Every structure is written in C-alpha cells, then in structure tokens.
Amino acid sequence: MKNEEDNFIEIRDLHKRLGSQDVLRGIMLDVRRGERLVIIGGSGSGKSVLLKHLAGLFSADRGSLKIDGVEITNLGERQLAATRRKLGYLFQDGALFGSLTVWDNIAFPLRETGLKDEKLIDEQVTAALEAVGLGGHGDKLPGDLSGGMRKRAGVARAVVTRPKCILYDEPTSGLDPVLADAIDKLAVRIQEQYQTTSVIVTHNMKTVFTVADRVAFLRDGVIDFLGHPSELESTQNQHLKAFVEGRSAEQDL
Template sequence: MLLRLPHPGRGRRSGPRRHFGRGREQHGDPGVRRLLGRRTAVIRLRGVHKAFGEKAVLKGFDLAVPRGGTVALIGASGAGKSVVLKHIVGLLAADQGSVSVDGREVAELDQEALYALRRRVGYVFQFAALFDSMTLAHNVEMGLRRIPGLSRRDIRRRAAECLELVDLGGLGDRYPAEISGGQRKRAGIARAIATRPRYLLYDEPTTGLDPVTTTVIGRLILRLREEIGATGLVVTHDLGTAYEVADSMAFLHDGRVRAHGAPGEIRISADPVVRSFIEGAPELMETIA
C-alpha cells in the first residue's frame, strides 16, 4: 500500500474560480469537443502562438486534456510538441492565446501559485534528466523533500515504493551510469510520480529505446494510469506507443492540431498529411501541407 501524502492543490483554492457552463468547459472547436466527450477539460490550450525569433512554432494551437484521460500528442520531430508541455508548467509563456490548468490561466499565476501548480504535475523528461551524482533513491526523493510534514523515514519509504512501482525495487542505491537506458527512463517516471501528482506529462518517454523496452514503458504508463489515476499527456512521435497508451490523440502539424480523435480514428484518417505521417513519408507531408 502506498504511503499517503498530502495531495497538492487540495483544500482552499486561492484566486478566482472560473465556471464553464454546467460544470463542463465549452469549446467551439468540434474536434476538441469530440475529444472531450462529456468529460471536463482540466488542461486547456486555446489559440496559442509561440515563436522563437523569426521561427513560428505554434500558430493557433488548441488542445484539451480531459480529467482522467490520457492524450497522446503526436507529430514529427521538431514540430513543437515539447514546447506545448513547457507552456503547461509555465516554463514558457505564450506570445498569444490562453493556457489554463484547473481553470486558471498559467500566465496569471504568481510565483507561489505557479509552484503549487508544478507540485500537481509530474514531468517525465525526454532523457530522464537524472542527476548523475545522486543515487536513484536520492533522485526520486528530491521533490518529496519540499513537502512540509514528511519525515526522512516517510521520504525514504515513499521513494522505495515508487521505485518498486516501476520495477526498480532494490536498485535505489545505484547511480544512473550503472543502469540501462530503459531503467533510467523508469527511474525518471518514479521521480515524477513520487509526489502523487494529478497530472503526468511525458516528453518522448520511449525515445532511444529498443522495441522491447519501448513496450515495457508503454505498459508501465498504462499501469500507472490505473494505479495512480493521474490525467496524462504523452508527447511522442512513436505511433506504436501512442496507439497503446492513449484514449485520444491529437496530431500536431505546422503549428496547429491538424486532427483529433480516438487512436482507431487517427489510424484510418483520410487526411493526406496524417496519412503521410502514419506511413512515414515526410516528403509527402511537406508537399501537401
């Protein structure tokens, strides 16, 4: 049984409440409405534009992540998928448009509220981003040390539980250089779930892994959804992983979401750009975009 932790974000809410119809946010984009179904959008990006110098990356990007769901954001490398994640946690600010989590605009949060938001989010970095000089256990403990009221014993116990949950039990005293790439990915996931987040953001969780380890990570993402109940957003260009872990998908192309739908709908999409991505024909994507 997992150690109970004070859940980030519970209790009295500061700042204005926002109401969206009858307890559910409304949206004009029919693709987004279909993706949401009857569920509440807890992460929402609307009309987001972001440029770096003269390079426009997001050009009116829209996305809704429903409570309890797992959305896979797919697209070619360099399309801006990781940029989307950085907007959600306030590491980047949109040049134009709206980014909200739990009904609150990320751009309007003060430092205290932004820190509270980040405590509700578990972020799995593309290459795990473990500290090489720390053991796996110490890496997992980092976020726990900032939670008031947790004793050292509780922190060590929780870290051990999280490592066990990702099948790394007994390896807490190892250093990142002493384990495989797949194990490092799983250690990064253990760190992300240690604070019992409401939301899990996965940035290319299977990049650089062999097919067997990729399957292991995909199954782990599914198992964590069942055991933790966190809402998930998985950024990936790996279609196999996206089909396996997501209950809905969004295809990012040329700065916008080109297609939404269930994995089965995306798989049989008649959109020529979507088809070219699925079939691995990038030159076709460029000519018909």
C-alpha cells in the same frame, strides 16, 4: 453535456515564438480529467515546447492556458509553484541530477512537497523504483545507468508524488520494445489506479495504440487532428497518414 470542470487542461489560441521561428501558432486543445491524451508530430514540430508550457517552464506570447481551472499564462513564480505541484514531468532527456543517486533523485520531488517522514519517503521511493523495474538500483548515480534505465528513473520521479497530471515527453525512446511496452503499460496502470490525467508525447505508434484515449497531431504549430486512435487508419489527412505509416515525402530515394 461537457462543461469546463471536465477538463484538466484548456489551451486556447496559444502562440510562442522562439528565436525567429513561430513554433506554436494558435494551439487549441482540451485535456479531459482522467484521460490519456497522446500528442504525436514530427521532430521539431514543437511537442516538447508545448509540454513545457503545460509545465509552466515556458510562458506563452499570446493565448490562454488553464490548468485545473487556473489561468497560468500570467502567473508569477510563486503562484506557478502551486500549479507545478499538481504535475509530474518526465523530461525528454531524463534531466536527473548527476550528483545525486537515483534514490535521492526520486526522493527529491517528495521532499519538495515538504514531506519529512523518512519512513514514508523510503516506502514511496522504493515503490516507485519497483514500479519501473529499477528495484535494487537506487544507490547508483545516473551516469552509471544505461539510457533506458535513466528514462525509467525519470518516470519514477515523475510519478512518485502521485500528481494529478503526468506529462511524459517521449517515455519510450531509447528503450527496447519489451521495456517500451512495460512503460506504456505502467502509464496506463498509473492512470487507472489514481485517475491521473496523462499527456504523453511520443513518436512511437505502438504507444499510441496501447495508451491513447485520444490522439492529437501537432503540425505547423497547430493541432491538425484530434480524435480516437481508431480514426488514424482511415484518416484523409495526408500528413497524418504519412506520419502514421512512417512514410517520407521523398518518392525517389
């Protein structure tokens, strides 16, 4: 019998309007502790907006969002900070500080936790850099890295504090297939090593099959499908089927 304690994240009837668009229209979703949940959906369907709600960067218009048992929809900045510390966030665009070296970017969240022991910071930053294959690149500025290297630096920054939950927004976009596979495997390894809960937004079906314990399909502002990746092949949901097979609705192009 499952109970609330089994869920790290609980989303109930979450709504968000941005400009003139109802982006989220009643999201219902639980993320179990320690699972890897992958969210797929078309470009512009609201995946990044949803992830930003989980990270406390957007606040919902309506509905409930619990993170680690705490309702965060009406929290002030100070209380939200405590929740944010439980989360690592890989932004879709990397969002590294351009004026800081890669090394300092990755040390940043560690310092934010109040850690002052430079030897410990050095050890943890070095380990995070090596885990993403960027050992030896710490002295570079983000602008001097390739797109894929910036992405990996973002992953290192998201995981360096060993948060309870990591939110990945498109971790493999812009990477070659071999690097993408390495990042997928890294996400699995981190989750297995630290029992981290992981929420991974992606377009990449290979990521779904490598990483997902469960997969959620976001469409028209709601979770239109939630299940095991093995269910994708035989799904009767035509929109999901088209997405999985990479087929557009246009028949006569």
